[in-house]
Amino acid sequence: MADTLQPPPYRVIPIIPALKPGAMGQVRSFVANEKIQTNIGFPGRLVDDWKERALERMGQLLGQYRSLRVFMDACVHCGACSDKCHYFLGTQDPKNMPVARQDLLRSVYRRYFTLAGKYFPKLVGARDLTKEVLDEWYTYFNQCSECRRCSVFCPYGIDTAEITMAAREILDSVGYGQKYTNEIIGKVHSIGNNLGLPGPALEDTLLGLEEDVKEDTGVDVRFPVDVQGAEVLLITPSADFFAEPHIDSLIGYAKVFHASGISWTLSTKASEAGNFGMFIGNYEQLRKIALRIREAALELGVKRIIVGECGHAWRVAYSFWNTLTGIGAGAHDPYALQLQHQLDARYKQPTHICEFTWDLIQRQALQFNREANDAYVVTFHDSCNVARGSRMGDYAGGQFDIPRHIIRAVANKFVEMDAATIREKTFCCGGGGGLLTDDLIELRVKGALPRMEALKQVADEQGVNFMATICAICKAQFSKVLPYYQFDRRVVGGVHQLVSNAIVLGRPE
Amino acid sequence: MSNIDVNGKTYETDEEGYLVNLADWNKDVAEYIAKTENVNMSEQHWEVVDFLRGYYDEYQIAPAVRVLTKAIGKKLGPEKGNSQYLYELFPYGPAKQACKIAGLPKPTGCV
Numbered sequence: 001m002a003d004t005l006q007p008p009p010y011r012v013i014p015i016i017p018a019l020k021p022g023a024m025g026q027v028r029s030f031v032a033n034e035k036i037q038t039n040i041g042f043p044g045r046l047v048d049d050w051k052e053r054a055l056e057r058m059g060q061l062l063g064q065y066r067s068l069r070v071f072m073d074a075c076v077h078c079g080a081c082s083d084k085c086h087y088f089l090g091t092q093d094p095k096n097m098p099v100a101r102q103d104l105l106r107s108v109y110r111r112y113f114t115l116a117g118k119y120f121p122k123l124v125g126a127r128d129l130t131k132e133v134l135d136e137w138y139t140y141f142n143q144c145s146e147c148r149r150c151s152v153f154c155p156y157g158i159d160t161a162e163i164t165m166a167a168r169e170i171l172d173s174v175g176y177g178q179k180y181t182n183e184i185i186g187k188v189h190s191i192g193n194n195l196g197l198p199g200p201a202l203e204d205t206l207l208g209l210e211e212d213v214k215e216d217t218g219v220d221v222r223f224p225v226d227v228q229g230a231e232v233l234l235i236t237p238s239a240d241f242f243a244e245p246h247i248d249s250l251i252g253y254a255k256v257f258h259a260s261g262i263s264w265t266l267s268t269k270a271s272e273a274g275n276f277g278m279f280i281g282n283y284e285q286l287r288k289i290a291l292r293i294r295e296a297a298l299e300l301g302v303k304r305i306i307v308g309e310c311g312h313a314w315r316v317a318y319s320f321w322n323t324l325t326g327i328g329a330g331a332h333d334p335y336a337l338q339l340q341h342q343l344d345a346r347y348k349q350p351t352h353i354c355e356f357t358w359d360l361i362q363r364q365a366l367q368f369n370r371e372a373n374d375a376y377v378v379t380f381h382d383s384c385n386v387a388r389g390s391r392m393g394d395y396a397g398g399q400f401d402i403p404r405h406i407i408r409a410v411a412n413k414f415v416e417m418d419a420a421t422i423r424e425k426t427f428c429c430g431g432g433g434g435l436l437t438d439d440l441i442e443l444r445v446k447g448a449l450p451r452m453e454a455l456k457q458v459a460d461e462q463g464v465n466f467m468a469t470i471c472a473i474c475k476a477q478f479s480k481v482l483p484y485y486q487f488d489r490r491v492v493g494g495v496h497q498l499v500s501n502a503i504v505l506g507r508p509e
Numbered sequence: 510m511s512n513i514d515v516n517g518k519t520y521e522t523d524e525e526g527y528l529v530n531l532a533d534w535n536k537d538v539a540e541y542i543a544k545t546e547n548v549n550m551s552e553q554h555w556e557v558v559d560f561l562r563g564y565y566d567e568y569q570i571a572p573a574v575r576v577l578t579k580a581i582g583k584k585l586g587p588e589k590g591n592s593q594y595l596y597e598l599f600p601y602g603p604a605k606q607a608c609k610i611a612g613l614p615k616p617t618g619c620v
Contacts, residue, residue, distance in 0.1 A: 030524050179524075184617050194618030201568035208576055239619040242573040243604065244592055246619075274619060310619075436619060438525060438605070472619035480602070489596075 016083045023093040029142040030439045032177035039186040040285065043175030050174040051129050055112055057173040061166050062113060067159065068166055072109045074156045075102065081150035081160070086427050087143055090446035095140050098150035098160045104137055105167050134176065141167040142178055143443055145433035146279065147384035152424055164433070165281025172280055180437035181276045188289050193238035193272035202268055205241050213251060219505040221258045223250075223266070229301050230265035232257070234353075235273045235293055235317075236308025237472035245493040246475050249309050252496025255503045256357050259366050264306075270296035273313035274472065278320075279434035287324050290316065294325040294339055303344040306351045309494050311432070311471030315389035317350045354470060355392050357499060358402045361409050367504040373411035376466040378498065379458055380404055380416070381451065381478075382426035383471035397423075403470055403495050410502040415462045421454040429469075431477030444477060445484050452485040459487070468495045515541045527608075527615050534562075534612030543610045546601065554598055554610075557581065561611040571608050571616055 034044035047053060062069045081098040083089065088096040095101060103125075110117035110126035117126035127133060146161035154160075171177065187196040197205075206223035213221045224230065234257075240250040257264045270293040277286030297305060305327055307317045322328030326336025327349050343349045360366045380403060386392075392399040400423045407414050421427050430447030458464040469475060469492060478492035512519050513526070515537050521529040526545060528534055539558060543550045550558075560580055564572040572580070574592055582590015595603035604616050 180617070187617060195570070195616060195620065196614075196618075197570050198568065201570045201572075204568065205573050205576055208573075208579060212575070212579070237619055242616065242618075243620040244574045247573065247575050476619045 017089060017092045019094045020092040021094055024087075024091045024096060024143060024443065025093070025139060027143070027440065027442050028139050029435070029437060030179040031138070032179045032182040036179060036183045036186060037172075037175060037177050040182055040189065042172045042177055042182070046175045050134065050176070054129060054134065054170050054174050055108075057170045058109070058166075059113070061169065062109075065162070065166070067162060071102075071158045071163055072106055072113075075099065075106065075158055076156070078155060080153045080155060081158075084150045084153045085144075086147070086149070086430060086450045087145070087443065087447045090430070090449035091143075091443065095136075096143055098144075101140050101144055102158070102160055102163050104133070104140055105163055108133060134171075134174075137167050138171055138176055138178075141171070142435065142440070145384070145428045145431070145435050145447070147428035147432055148388045149384065149425065149427065152388065161433070162281075165278070167281075168279070168434075169281040172282060177280070178434065180439070181279055181434040185276050185280075185285055185289070188272055188274075188276075188292070192269050192292065194274050194276070195238040195242055195272075197238055197241060197271065199268035199271075202241055202266070202271060206266070209247070209251060209254070213254070217505055219258070221251075221254050221505070223254050224264060225266045226268055226300070227263070227265035228299075230263045231302065232262055232264035232304045232306050233270070233293075233297050233300060233302040234264055234266055234306050234308060235270055235313070235350075236266070236353075237273045237310040237313060238271055239472040239476060240308055241271070243472075243476060243479075245479065245490065245497055246309075246472055248497035248500060249494030250496075252494065252498075252500030252503070253308060253353055255500055255505060256353075256360065256366065256496070259503060259505060260360055265300060265302070267296040267300060269299070273307055273310040273317070275313060275316045276434060278312060278316055286316070286320065290321060290324040293321075294327065294335060297327070298335065298339055298342065301342065303342070304347050304351060305343065305349055306353055306356050308353050309470040309472065309475075309496060311383035311385040311473060312389075314352055314470075315385035318352075318390035321350060352392050352402075354402050354406055354495060357496070358393075358406055361406065368410050368499075368502040369504055370410060370412050370502055372502045373498055374413070376411060376498070377413040377415055377463045378407055378411050378466045378468055379414070379455070379464045380407060380422070380495075381429070381455075381467050381469040381474060381492075382422055382424075383469055383474050384426060384428050384432055386470060387424055387426045400424075403468070406495055407468055407498060410498050415458050415464050417454040417458050421450065427451045427454070429471075429474040429477040430481065432471075432473050436473050436477055441480075445481050448477070448481045448485070452481075452487075455487070455491075456485070465491060466498075467492050468498060469493075470495050513538075513541060525609075525615065528612045531612055531614075538612065539610050542612075546606055546609065548599060548606065548610065550610075553585075556584070557595065557598060557603070557607050558611045561607055561613060565611070565613050571604065571611075571613050574604055577603060 107127040322330040599606040
């Protein structure tokens with residue numbers, strides 16, 4: 001009898017790197033100065049009684065969020081998370097293992113909030129809160145992108161991002177904030193977007209885009225702003241108005257709206273989808289930023305709210321806008337009720353731009369010339385907050401399928417990266433969660449390693465030369481780090497950039 | 510905060526070397542900052558820097574990369590009206606590096 005037994009195929013062996021203790025101890029994001037801190041209501045500098053106030057804030061958070069106390073208590077140090085973090089894999093610093101990062105906070109929790117830790121600290125690994133510990137919190141909680149990949153593998157479902165958010169909130173409350181995030185939050189409050197783009201500049205940019213699209217296609221595609229009575233209010237990251245490749249997706253949204261015939265508008269007041277309030281775990285900032293969108297929606301009288309390609313914005317929109325603003329059910333203040341009444345209940349509120357486009361594709365309301373994307377072999381990078389913090393469509397996993405469905409509808413060649421690096425197991429781009437800043441470029445380059453490895457594999461084996469994504473942070477981060485890994489920065493782009501290339505405007509021949 | 514000294518005068522910059530006071534800017538400071546960025550200022554560099562400053566005066570923000578490439582393309586011909594040309598001039602990225610040399614605030618956010 002012939003031996004037909006086949007061994008399983010060789011796998012790419014996942015390599016767990018050797019430890020380099022302290023490798024990233026000196027990589028510290030710039031601390032926010034007094035002006036930036038006080039501008040958004042935080043103490044300007046480290047307060048004298050920081051220890052008492054930090055512990056007080058920690059106690060408040062433990063009382064306010066039952067989940068945080070469970071996460072503090074539940075970890076058994078099994079180590080399942082340890083090699084799941086892109087920052088650990090890229091930096092080899094053991095404190096970037098999720099379990100070790102969490103323990104920076106957990107050890108202090110044990111010391112002051114558990115019986116055993118109060119009386120036998122050494123026995124239970126409890127630590128006093130010293131200035132060194134506080135500095136360590138600042139360093140390593142600003143080396144976590146809150147991507148929650150580790151949580152997928154945690155047998156207890158501990159949400160590490162929530163622990164990072166709590167740590168950052170404690171740090172802000174004692175005057176030890178991060179420059180990048182807190183400066184940006186201040187800009188949203190005063191100008192309306194992360195970029196600091198004033199209304200007239202936005203209008204000028206949009207006019208320029210109308211000219212460009214007219215030149216390219218011969219069709220008058222509009223980029224309306226502050227249009228009273230429009231059907232749709234589009235909330236998109238301000239990077240879409242400014243940066244490359246982001247702006248190509250903005251052009252894609254406009255073409256889809258044009259082809260659909262549905263009236264839409266942008267808003268100068270709510271010219272930002274991003275909400276960095278979530279990154280720092282501060283409910284008041286999160287709410288204040290989200291309320292700009294409600295104000296704009298009420299003023300403009302729109303019936304639908306659609307969100308552009310922005311990862312964490314979609315998590316905030318999908319998971320929190322309902323109770324924060326009344327976009328969706330759950331909030332009961334008068335303005336929330338007014339908005340719920342105003343928005344058209346026949347549509348999902350909010351809707352992701354990918355849901356909107358996919359719905360039109362399914363109804364055969366859009367025409368594409370797929371060959372327009374034939375220069376590309378496309379892959380898709382799932383963005384963490386969409387993948388693990390939200391959903392699209394009407395079933396679990398819709399957030400993975402819908403962007404891929406769109407890509408297949410507009411391009412002929414699509415390839416998946418390694419299954420261990422996509423969908424709910426996707427690797428962070430390396431710049432999420434408030435870390436997309438030049439002072440952390442070393443962390444960003446190293447943290448991109450796992451995604452770059454997966455991309456390299458499909459580039460070498462299947463000729464992939466375009467990685468589509470639906471997050472402004474992913475786009476900016478990859479544009480910056482791709483060249484370090486010998487890729488062209490233009491290998492990354494948006495899903496609606498591909499839509500824009502292929503969509504047929506007006507009547508087909 | 511830190512400072513730079515150019516021709517005997519002291520200018521205040523932030524941690525990343527961006528000028529704190531926009532009014533402090535002059536061509537000598539621009540040359541100095543460019544040197545720290547390993548950018549050798551040529552006529553082509555000045556064209557971009559001058560455009561950025563003009564745009565900023567009008568709109569209180571640096572122009573979008575696309576607005577910049579279009580303006581350059583109109584002035585210098587379509588072969589230069591693309592981001593590749595700007596990246597050749599300012600390798601760390603036209604938005605940030607050119608703004609720094611032009612004495613404008615750093616664009617923030619997901620850019």
